[in-house]
Amino acid sequence: MPTARRTATVTLHDVAREAGVSLATASRALNGSSRTVNDDYRQRVLAAALKLNYTTNLSAQAVAKGSTTSVALLVGDIADPYFSSIAAGVIKGSEDAGLIVTMSVTDRSPERELELVRALRGQRPRVIILAGSRSSDEEHQPDLVRELEAFEAGGGRVVFVSQHELPFDTVRIDNYGGARALAESLVELGYTRFAAITGEAALITATDRLAGFTDGLAAHGIEIPADKIVPGGFTRDGGFAGAVELADRGLDGVELVFAVNDVVAIGAMSGLRSRGIEPGRDVAVAGFDDIQTVRDVTPALTTVGIPLFEVGESALAVALRPREAGSERDLSVPTSVVLRASTPGVPAR
């Protein structure tokens, strides 16, 4: 009995036979960088491939070539507009470069991130992009670095997005500077009494933003009282809860609440409202990121803009550029303060 075909899939072999040429020729006609194939044969192969509805088996190609066409992207939470915008940029750039992107979510857990990187290495992607917010987790960091270094040793490229201190290429977002500029702008508008809703203490992005903001204020001799800084978990619900806590403790004349990102800020606005405090009238609110929706909440949110889509595109571009010895490993993207109705010119109250 003839062995049943494992799959009904047509292989390069079938195409070659159909076209009446050798395997090698078929391969060259379909891909071969050096166009060393007779145009007559080439046509026959192409026709055969079309007729049989052939598609190259990328896995087999990867094994033979020793390199894949995939890009692995790690994000903290794909449903978060911050990450999905970056992802859109990475995907766009990858498609333009003929690369496929695989996506995993870390849930912002350093442990999960490490696990994923380990598993991803099996994919032998050309690039691993880590966009999940870096945390100052001391426990898993050395292992992560070790995995990534092994990956690079095997010819892969690693790119981080956002701030970090690890020995890899980075698309750096100036969280500190952006927040600091925001603080200064707000002081100029006349605000003098602030509160802040932060992320988890371990998230570097969150701490950098808070540091920038407080330093910006400090430059004008302003300080945020310790009891006016509350955690917000980097999520909408965290922002809501943080604002409620702030309200319940008593605003004590706070004129502006700074949230470490827009999602938190939007949650905070709802939280304030739930306590009868009207954002933009009773108290000003500012966020960070300039995600799409901040234009459509009421009042429109003052924030710090980051070109997120471009960040994603840049991350890929950085990964694809040749690795030169002495080249700068970091690429910085600019941030910009965007003042909107949530911080009216005249301080609330």
Add this chain to the structure above:
Amino acid sequence: MPTARRTATVTLHDVAREAGVSLATASRALNGSSRTVNDDYRQRVLAAALKLNYTTNLSAQAVAKGSTTSVALLVGDIADPYFSSIAAGVIKGSEDAGLIVTMSVTDRSPERELELVRALRGQRPRVIILAGSRSSDEEHQPDLVRELEAFEAGGGRVVFVSQHELPFDTVRIDNYGGARALAESLVELGYTRFAAITGEAALITATDRLAGFTDGLAAHGIEIPADKIVPGGFTRDGGFAGAVELADRGLDGVELVFAVNDVVAIGAMSGLRSRGIEPGRDVAVAGFDDIQTVRDVTPALTTVGIPLFEVGESALAVALRPREAGSERDLSVPTSVVLRASTPGVPAR
């Protein structure tokens, strides 16, 4: 001169040598379903793998096994919360099943979708999930079906998300029924004069929703005047523009504007506001999807809820369940009307 190693990557060969066992044994110890390997050897192999920091080359494994561990997901626009929520569900389900998900975006173009499916077949994924909104595009549909059938013939699984009439498994979202129920609820609240902002005419999701809504009204003898139905392109900006157009034409006593999805509705609220019309007070607004942010806009948006994350998880579950001859190919997810402040009990006006 010895040939330089193509890569610095460690292979199963290296592990086997390090452990002093055969390639076959190493393979079995690391993966082998039948646990036919001596525990002593197994330990040695595991230790060697760990020591060498070995990871299985998934491509090679795929070639040898004849099947991959990847799931291909096509979405219309990953930065749209509708899609990113579904994607989150697909990713979660995949990770639980040990599968990797690759993601592509169609930009809602049937042509691009066809191209992508063709390219994706080369990946030989276990599953292709098409979550991009189906369009009634007659031109590319036959080719798309042909590609997908070829893919299934090769052992792959195809799952569509949302409504369609194609011969593949589907996670069906009751767009028609949900919109109809919404219409009836609104009539009950006392509304009698409606306008609508739709998507592109070709998007089946958009037309289904509009049909459900108008039929729901018709059941109560209410009709939307033709000039009160404007296109909104399924995007925030489209919604904004649509609302502006509606306002500029004159609302003529319209009490409620129905937008075919939340993103459009949110844009529409801003559009109305830009014309001095206050949503929820001067005119009610309703959307569809119940994406996260609708709770945080002002007024909170009335909409039709879809369990988007679960839709994503279900799509994967459907793909993974054994294919039985007579089994139902469709899975329906329920929708639910969610009334919020954007449609106050007493009709606006």
Add this chain to the structure above:
DNA sequence: TTGAAAGCGGTACCAC
């Protein structure tokens, strides 16, 4: 240019 054949990294069947 073209074809034969030796890999690429694994898997799985076969015999011992």
Add this chain to the structure above:
DNA sequence: GTGGTACCGCTTTCAA
């Protein structure tokens, strides 16, 4: 149980 080895589908020398 374990090792030898023939593949998996494709690329790429090497001769012809």
